[in-house]
Amino acid sequence: MASGTDGGGAQGPVVWALVVRHVAQGPxxxxxxxxxxxxxxxxxxxAAVDSGFVVAAGEPPETTGAIEVADGRVARLVLVGGRQGWEPGSRVEVSPRWLAAAEERGEAVVVIVPPPTRSAGSVGSAGSAGSDEPGEPVESDPEARVDAFTRWLEAHRAAGRVLHGAVPVRGGW
Known part of the structure; x- marks a missing residue:
């Protein structure tokens, strides 16, 4: 997982997390x-809705978005048929496993989550005990942080606050 800003501190953080999710059937x-x-x-x-993203329930639809990969990193997320791009402010490394999964399926899934409600909240941070928001890590154990984030994400997904869509990955092969 990596994070960065879009270059404008007044606009808030842009946080990126790359995940390889194993499924019961298929790659x-x-x-x-x-x-x-x-x-x-x-x-x-x-921009995501204009690209064909929907509330994250069931299979993600095909969209007009794309992920551009260059020099071993995510260069940008392109939406609205290429008219809008979102770039991380810091290097977001792409693992060979992530690239292999995208190549095998011919696409990746982009998941857009709600903004943090506290200044410390962000993707990949563990929430406080009993909290449904991520925040400062309660434990330094990576597995505990992943579990806390997974619970947070599922709560927001169930509430209809998460969007998803399938996009091609360009470059990086």
Whole structure:
């Protein structure tokens, strides 16, 4: 997982997490989880919906979005048929496993999550005990942080606050 900003501190954080999810049938799924600050979230959601993203339930639809990969990193997420791009402010490394999963399926799934409600909240951080929001890590154990994030993500997915869509991955092969 990696994070960065879009270059404008006033616009809030842009956080990226790359995940390889194993499924019961078929090859693993490459996912790019994106979280932006509240001031950018509406713009990102509008661009995602215009690209064909839907509420994350069931299989993700094909979209007009794409993930561009260059030099072993995510260069940008392209939406609205190439008219809008979202770039991380810091290097977001792409693992060979993630690339292999994207190549095997011919696509990756982009998951757009709601913005943090606290300044410390972000993708990949563990929430406090009993909290449904990520925040400062309660434990340094990576497995505990992943479990806390998974619970947070599933709560937001169940509430209809998460979007997803399938996109091609360009470059990086």
């Amino acid at each position: 693993p799924v490459a996912e790019l989880i994106v979280q932006v600050g509240a001031d950018l979230h509406t713009e990102l959601v509008e």
